């Protein structure tokens with residue numbers, strides 16, 4: 016799982032580079048560690064963001080703890096009935112239509128695909144496995160025959176081992192080492208050819224399912240399968256058409272005999288069409304339904320029941336006795352829990368553990384559930400047998416209980432005193448005529464602290480469902496570390512625990528026994544948060560033997576044997592029984608406690624899941640708030656970008672005004688150097704040639720050398736400026752858009768598709784500054800300038816006549832203006848006054864040039880400013896427009912999450928009130 020690390024906007028480090036959006040240097044959230052250790056407190060199954068709120072706007076990779084169960088692993092579930100497709104590399108690599116066929120098969124009927132190595136090389140097997148994995152994907156389980164290394168390398172679901180292959184535990188551990196991220200334990204299946212091997216593989220081996228193949232030259236016979244009755248894991252039978260026939264009905268026969276499904280080769284699979292398979296699965300589910308309808312079976316709630324909140328049960332009206340009160344509480348509790356389930360669905364659709372709660376709700380009206388737990392070999396089965404008074408369960412020095420075994424009551428039937436069946440959910444249900452089962456269901460669980468992890472998980476997963484735990488400790492190892500660990504785990508579900516110190520007969524004397532009792536009590540008090548640790552030292556073996564011999568000796572019953580047998584070993588077991596029986600009597604305090612425990616079981620599950628949901632929602636809300644802030648900051652950050660553009664535009668304006676300034680100075684310089692009285696050529700040109708004459712060289716120079724190029728330069732500069740504005744705006748606009756899309760890719764939909772005019776905003780600039788310069792004509796300016804000069808000369812020399820002018824001609828040899836004037840004065844006193852105006856007239860012209868240039872510069876600057884403003888306003892509007900759907904969505908998401916958060920706390924409050932009500936139950 017690659018964590019998606021959310022981005023934040025950093026306000027300080029923007030504008031870093033033009034090749035990156037200016038907001039891309041963003042810090043990352045610290046990804047919280049999501050590894051769980053032994054017995055985690057909080058957890059949720061993996062597979063994030065598929066539904067509801069998350070689907071709407073999946074922005075953050077939230078913390079995904081592995082599972083609510085210890086070790087962070089879940090047992091893999093195997094659906095039955097199922098079809099297993101068995102392949103060899105050639106099937107996969109042959110290049111014909113096999114892959115298409117496999118693709119279709121896994122999308123419809125095949126739930127497990129096994130790739131066997133055949134005799135080929137590891138390389139070929141690996142290549143075939145890679146190819147197969149890419150076809151199968153997650154639609155079916157892919158298992159590799161024997162080669163754990165290849166299974167691990169291609170990330171397969173598990174391995175199939177031959178009868179002589181690796182021990183299952185070794186294979187599983189090897190796979191687990193390589194699949195450290197997976198929350199599901201790897202599957203280990205075994206090929207078997209007879210019932211003994213099958214039993215062995217399912218019991219001490221801990222295989223998850225079996226593939227049963229007939230020995231060479233043997234043909235299928237239903238009786239053959241009867242030897243597998245004790246095998247408690249699914250068995251898939253190899254369906255070889257040449258042995259069994261090609262009718263699917265033959266396969267159905269196998270299912271009826273107890274097989275979990277059929278194993279077929281590619282060749283055999285091709286023999287059947289969709290119709291045959293649908294017939295196969297329909298009939299199989301009909302068979303299953305029949306089993307489910309057995310009395311008191313563990314029917315699961317249907318989703319529709321959850322929605323309706325009815326579970327098909329009649330509502331109970333009115334109550335007078337405690338029992339009625341209990342019924343009424345059950346109804347209230349049920350409806351609150353349905354609400355709870357709905358809220359959990361909303362808060363954490365991926366939380367698979369909600370099924371625990373659904374189960375617990377469906378079991379509210381079921382008898383009290385007493386679960387016997389403890390380490391393997393502590394004597395759990397013997398304790399149960401002693402309670403039942405008969406050796407119903409297998410006992411033994413090696414782990415003997417491999418499945419959760421429900422013991423339920425059924426009337427005595429001489430033909431079938433004990434009937435066991437495997438429920439589709441994998442648990443075993445045995446119907447026995449033992450009286451204690453009338454009032455409570457007893458569950459035998461596989462021992463903990465076994466090397467077989469599957470069994471340990473089974474027990475752990477069962478703990479939340481039980482109402483009371485009978486924790487069996489063996490006298491030869493009172494309270495081990497792993498027992499303490501397990502006990503701690505049970506307390507996460509707030510389970511009431513009663514200890515049974517079994518095999519007490521092993522102690523030499525009472526002081527040894529007392530020492531062990533006080534040791535256990537001392538060390539569990541804190542864990543169970545009670546001063547009153549309940550512990551019964553017993554010898555289940557002696558108690559069972561006493562009961563059995565009492566039963567065989569009709570004259571003596573068990574109670575009498577207690578009297579006659581003063582042995583404490585039996586009497587202490589009797590104490591335990593008395594305690595348990597008192598649970599059945601609703602009129603006693605213990606009976607009341609039974610009801611309370613029963614009612615509190617689903618509440619504890621709900622409470623724990625709700626707490627997990629709350630943590631998750633808190634985190635989700637935090638992320639959603641962060642998202643909203645990020646979106647808002649992202650939108651607002653455009654202001655800083657525009658400020659930056661404004662800053663940069665100053666340089667552009669400066670450059671343009673400098674250009675105008677230079678042009679102005681050059682014109683003025685020209686005036687200074689050219690316009691002199693002594694410039695006889697000029698004077699003659701203006702005075703004698705009149706207006707119609709061709710342009711003077713001075714004016715021509717102004718046009719060609721100064722104003723003309725100046726205007727061209729300015730135009731070029733303003734064109735560049737306009738381009739700078741547009742490219743800046745469209746680049747940044749696009750970067751914003753990319754950032755929104757990259758940051759929230761799942762949200763790119765029709766809402767975020769903008770109208771064309773939105774994109775046009777990025778290009779839309781009026782180019783006012785360019786227009787100003789375009790409107791400024793160098794020719795017109797030169798003409799104007801020419802006119803001004805003419806007026807200057809005419810105003811100066813027009814009244815002097817030929818004498819004055821000839822006098823002035825003298826001055827042509829004099830170097831300075833002053834001498835100029837003096838000479839003129841001497842030559843023509845009358846003309847002096849007119850000529851003396853020349854410098855001020857010249858200055859006037861200079862001022863005129865200056866004011867025209869300054870006016871132009873101002874006009875251009877204002878237009879540039881206008882262009883800039885238009886660009887930044889457009890860019891801001893663009894970013895606001897494209898950011899709006901994201902902002903709205905993050906706001907909506909946050910609102911939704913806050914609503915769910917409120918719903919969570921409301922439902923928690925309701926549960927608390929209910930809990931108080933339950934606690935207030937008392938014997939009337």
Ligand SMILES: Nc1nc2c(ncn2[C@@H]2O[C@H](COP(=O)(O)OP(=O)(O)OP(=O)(O)O)[C@@H](O)[C@H]2O)c(=O)[nH]1
Nearest residue numbers: 391392393394395396397411414415416462555556
């Ligand atoms: N001495 C003595 N041995 C006992 C007593 N109870 C059970 N045993 C023996 O302990 C061994 C294990 O007993 P089981 O009842 O199979 O133990 P378990 O806890 O169910 O074992 P698993 O199901 O494998 O976890 C058997 O050999 C029993 O005979 C007892 O009270 N005293």
